[in-house]
Amino acid sequence: MIEVKNAVKNFDDIVAVNDVSVDIREGSIFGLVGTNGAGKSTLLRMLCGILKADKGSISVDGEDVFENPSIKENIYYISDDQYYIKNYTPKDIMKYTASFYPNFDKERYNYLINTFGLPYIRKINNFSKGMKKQLSVILGVCANTKYILCDETFDGLDPVMRQAVKSLFANDMQKRGLVPVIASHNLRELEDICDRVGLLYKGGILFARDLDDMKLNMHKVQCVLPEGFDLAKLRELLDVVTLETRGKLITFTARGSREETEQKIASFEPVFYELIPLTLEEIFISETGVRGYDIGKIIL
Amino acid sequence: MTSEKSFFKLLMLNIRNRPSAVAISLIIQFFSFIVPAAFAATAPGSGGDWALTKYFFYLNPGVSFYLGFGAVVAAVTGFHFLHSRNKTDFYHSLPIKREKLFLVVYVSGALIVLIPYYLAATFALLIAVIKATSAEPATYFLMGISANTLGFLAVYSSCVLAAVLTGNAIISFIMCGVVNFMVPVAIAVFELIKIRFLSTYKGFYVLADANDTMPISIRLFSSFFGYLGLLAKIDIFGVVVALFQIVVFTALALFAYKKRKSENTGKAVVHERTKQPLKYVIVILSSLLGGLIFSGVGSVFWTLFGILSGAMVPACIIESIYHFDAKKMLENFKGDIICIVVAMLIFGGLAFDPLKVDEFVPPASMLKSARVDINSLYGIHTGRSRITLSGKALNAVTELAREGRDNTKKKYELFSVTRKNIVENSDGEYGDFLYLDIDFNYILPYSESREYSPLYTSQVEKGLKELFECEGVKEELFPLIKDDSYEDMVASVSQTFVNNTRSVDNVRITSEFLQAYKKDVENMTFEDLPRISKVDEVGEIHIDLSSIPNLRERSYNIANRFPIYSSFKNTREYLKRKTSLDFQPERPQAEETDKDNLLFKF
Incomplete structure (x- = not known):
């Protein structure tokens, strides 16, 4: 398990990660979402031991990760801008990576390179962005580490490849207990693949919950309430996150279980109401909106 | 794993x-x-x-x-x-x-x-x-x-x-x-300031002999x-x-x-703690260098200008590099001001010499040895006037240095670059000026070089005489008398004339010659030493060592030119017999030196 306790990371005057605490449990895919500059990449770089926390602690399987090679052998990090040594071919990078990761599966690597249709002896620097991403995923999977940290890895992959990568992760999770940690802006992608999501905002983590719990505990409601209904009463009774009115139609998101929400709306004797399932993107916008990141101010 | x-x-x-x-x-x-x-x-x-x-x-x-x-x-x-x-x-x-x-x-x-x-x-x-x-x-x-x-x-x-x-x-x-x-530049700047403003100081060497190149x-x-x-x-x-x-x-x-x-x-420099100290050292050195360069103009104003500009220009450049942003060139202005103040204090301390470094002459007890370069003792044309002394001769060296210090005129005013080597007397002629250089090698692993000039022979007469009479000095001055490895060598003998023309002949160096030369040197007194004058008063033997096998390296260290003074009667007699040269025994008359005729040296 990866445990982050009160981790702080400053870059000069900028607080990149601010008092973040989160647990990444085994047997799940953890998604790390957040606004631009929220500190997702920084947190990932801390998790794999590139950066040292200024305060707090980051431990993997009970041990501090920074400058701890035996722990880092269980972590493979895929950067958003992965570096490949000049003039290296997939064959060369396999040898290089295998020299650091003792459980590297060369046979599977060769198989996957063929399956993904990547040239084995062409220079990686001549690869397209998507091909480089595929290669980095293959390397990461074949390194046979317990944890794989992916920073915007799905960007640049076509839908077919995305699906292939997802199935690779799923397969390895099932077979050997791989724990992928995926940072991304693409909330729809994360929604499909992640079991648990951590939402970062301005360096701090807003929450880290199971995706199912999250969806079950937040609802989007469209309703038409009786004439003269006081919206303050709505806010008073429900834990409203966002609220929007268009004519008589009121749309709001509120925290709470489905039954509880329905019960309270029914007590308002609405003309009409409907509970719509929330996407992760809507949850993200709602939660960050509460903290002042109003999407409406950005999208004009 | x-x-x-x-x-x-x-x-x-x-x-x-x-x-x-x-x-x-x-x-x-x-x-x-x-x-x-x-x-x-x-x-x-x-x-x-x-x-x-x-x-x-x-x-x-x-x-x-x-x-x-x-x-x-x-x-x-x-x-x-x-x-x-x-x-x-x-x-x-x-x-x-x-x-x-x-x-x-x-x-x-x-x-x-x-x-x-x-x-x-x-x-x-x-x-x-x-x-x-x-x-x-x-x-x-x-x-x-x-x-x-x-x-x-x-x-x-x-x-x-x-x-x-x-x-x-x-x-x-x-x-x-x-x-x-960084360190070589710092040493060079400090030394150049001291050499410019101090009359006698020529440089120092830590842990090494002054003879070393650096x-x-x-x-x-x-x-x-x-x-x-x-x-x-x-x-x-x-x-x-x-x-x-x-x-x-x-x-x-x-x-x-x-x-x-x-x-x-x-980032330009990755360790935050090293950034400012590194900048301060560079800025202070640059400031001192600026002061040194602009002090050449000859006024306090320009020297101050040099110190200020020498500090601010690199300070702004360094801050711009640190931030990769020229707008932040004055980001640490307080630090820049401190650097300027420090540079001024250092510059003033070196230039005004409050510790009287310029006047210091070490007592003989502090010295391990000394090397003296004095043209009066040997003659500038021999190329071998630098002699190393130790023991009792050190007292004579320090006496010489004291006389030199007391008589050295401070020609070099502060903030002035009018320093020049005086090689002419007031009439525009060559005189018996001395350029007395002494390297003091201390018992401590430190040595320094001093220069006392221009001097007249008479101003350091006492020290010169005392030095000349010390044991071992003649051997240092005339190495031919302690080395017989040149026996049976063919050497060239030359006479130098007032118009710089020369007459040359060859002579075979034998033990007879060496005996005569050794005798002349042993009998020689301080008064027999020639003074530098308009006419060179020495003849010389030139031995070409390049033909000697395995002596190529030694040839850089061993003098291959040996003087024959007018008092060297035995040597001159021998040469008269063995060569076609007609060495005249007497010093030419004063009026003859003005003529453009060929003049013998003795």
Whole structure:
């Protein structure tokens, strides 16, 4: 398990990660979402031991990760801008990576390179962005580490490849207990693949919950309430996150279980109401909106 | 598991990752070493000349340049991954201790340069051995390999430190210069200010003899100069200095690497704590240099201008580099002001000499030896006026120095550059001026040079006489009397005339000649010494040592010109018999010296 306790990371005057605490449990895919500059990449770089926390602690399987090679052998990090040594071919990078990761599966690597249709002896620097991403995923999977940290890895992959990568992760999770940690802006992608999501905002983590719990505990409601209904009463009774009115139609998101929400709306004797399932993107916008990141101010 | 990763395997992988560096290294070695060696060995008449072999193994400037330049390039390119975020992330995410990664990159960088050098040297050795008649090539091969390896590693280590301290490739090249030249520049600036404003002071040497070409402080704190010193003279001292630099610079680089934060990649200087101290040192030195340069204009105003501009210009440049933003050039203005104040205090302290360094003459008890360069004692045209003295003669040396100090006129006013060597008297003629230089070698590992001039002989008469009469001084002045290795040599004897024309003949140096010369020197008194005057009063014997086998090196140290003064009756008698020259016994009359006729010297 990866445990982050009160981790702080400053870059000069900028607080990149601010008092973040989160647990990444085994047997799940953890998604790390957040606004631009929220500190997702920084947190990932801390998790794999590139950066040292200024305060707090980051431990993997009970041990501090920074400058701890035996722990880092269980972590493979895929950067958003992965570096490949000049003039290296997939064959060369396999040898290089295998020299650091003792459980590297060369046979599977060769198989996957063929399956993904990547040239084995062409220079990686001549690869397209998507091909480089595929290669980095293959390397990461074949390194046979317990944890794989992916920073915007799905960007640049076509839908077919995305699906292939997802199935690779799923397969390895099932077979050997791989724990992928995926940072991304693409909330729809994360929604499909992640079991648990951590939402970062301005360096701090807003929450880290199971995706199912999250969806079950937040609802989007469209309703038409009786004439003269006081919206303050709505806010008073429900834990409203966002609220929007268009004519008589009121749309709001509120925290709470489905039954509880329905019960309270029914007590308002609405003309009409409907509970719509929330996407992760809507949850993200709602939660960050509460903290002042109003999407409406950005999208004009 | 990590500890089981083979260092050798990682090393090989790292070398393999730098194929272009290996290729360039091999090509340069081929053209700077193997090709010239092959040319030299196959050139007609070069077969037995092992000085040539020495040149190729040891003193070949092409090889030294290659190794020095290679050290900078190998260090900066090897640690270039620290200057790019994605590269840093890649290497630092690998399961390997930073120490191990550092050592892998460090050793591979060194091998990329050294292995081609060793290969080329071995090939050149083979060429030499084929042509050899002795074991000399092997000796020079080992000397060259050792000196160049140590020198290279010292420079390389300092450049690795520079690369680790910076977060940008271009800045790391600049930092290589800062690490290697900071101390030499500081010493040079301090010395130049003192030499400009002090009348007697000429320079100092720490831990080394004043005869050495550069102070040990420069060699010690600059691996570049340490390498040059080692090439000039391979000795245990140079080896110890190189080893010291390798250990210290490598340890510092490793420490800096461990303390380096990955997120600081891209910054000019990555360790926040080193930023301002580094800037302050550069700004203060630059300020002093500015003051020194502008003091040449000759006014306090321009000197102050030099100090201010010398401080502010680099301060602004450095701050701009630190932030990569010219708008932040005055970011640390308070610090800049402090630097200016410090520079002014240092400049004033050196220029006004409140500690009276200029007037200091050490007592003989503080000295181990002294070297005196005095034209009156021997004659400027002999090229051998520098004599080393110790024991009781040191009292005479300090007496001479005191007389010199008391009579030296302070010609050089503060903030003035009117200093010039006075070689003429008030009538515009050459007179019996002295240029008295003394190197004081202290019992402590320190020596300094003093210059007392211009003086008249009469002003230091007492000290000169006392010195001349000290035991061993004559042997120092006339080395011919203590060395009989020139017996049965053909020497040329010349007479110099007032219009600088010469009459020359050859003479065979025999024991009879040496006996006569020795007798004349022993009988000589202080009053017999000629004074520098319009007419040279000495004849001379010139012995060409170049024809003596195995004496090439000695010829640089042994005087090969020996004076014959008018009091040397026995010598002159011998020469009259053996040569066609007609040495006149008497000094020419004063009125004759004004004529443009040929005049004999005696």
